[in-house]
Amino acid sequence: NAGVTQTPKFQVLKTGQSMTLQCAQDMNHNSMYWYRQDPGMGLRLIYYSASEGTTDKGEVPNGYNVSRLNKREFSLRLESAAPSQTSVYFCASSEGTGGRQPQHFGDGTRLSIL
C-alpha cells in the first residue's frame, strides 16, 4: 500500500550540479504533478502530466525538466542547480480524467543547493 513514493528523501547539491528526482505511484492514476514548497509558503506547481506521454508547464517551470517514463513514473530534473531551487519537492498523483478527484502526495524530497 505504498501510494506515491519519492526518492531520494534528502539531497545536498552544489551549484551547477544536475539531479533527477524520482516519483512512482502504484494507484494506476492517469495524472501526476510536481510541486515545490518553500518555507512558510504554499504549494506551487512546477510541471504536470495529464496522462502517459504528455507533460505541460505549471506555474514555476523555469530551471526544470520532466519525463513521464510510463504510467507509474514521473521524474523531475534539475539540469544546473541554483540556490534558488533549494526547496521541498512533492510529487502527487490523481485519477485526473474528469477532475473532481483528490491528489495523493508523496513524502517529499528535501533539496539543498549550496
Next chain:
Amino acid sequence: GENVEQHPSTLSVQEGDSAVIKCTYSDSASNYFPWYKQELGKRPQLIIDIRSNVGEKKDQRIAVTLNKTAKHFSLHITETQPEDSAVYFCAASKPDSWGKFQFGAGTQVVVTP
C-alpha cells in the same frame, strides 16, 4: 486563471474551541474543493473534500461548507485538540483541468491546551 485566497494566515485557538478557515475562488467553473492538512515535516494529506453539487459535508469533527453564489468555501473544526495543530490548505479545481489544483496559501492553526 483561477485564484484562491485563504484566510486567516494564522489561527490560534484554545483546546475545545472551534476553528474556521475560509477560502474564496475566482472561477465560477470550479467544481471540486479539497482540504489538506500538513503537519510539520510531513506531506499534505486530504482531510475532506466537497463537490459543487453539495452544500455541506461532515466527517466527525470536521465539516466543509460551500457557497457557490458567493464563491467561497469554509473548513470548520469543532472541539479542537492539540493534534489539530498543522497547516491547512484549501484548493479548487475545474473540469477539463486534468485534476490540477489551485491551492490557497495555507493557514497555520495552533491549538493551545
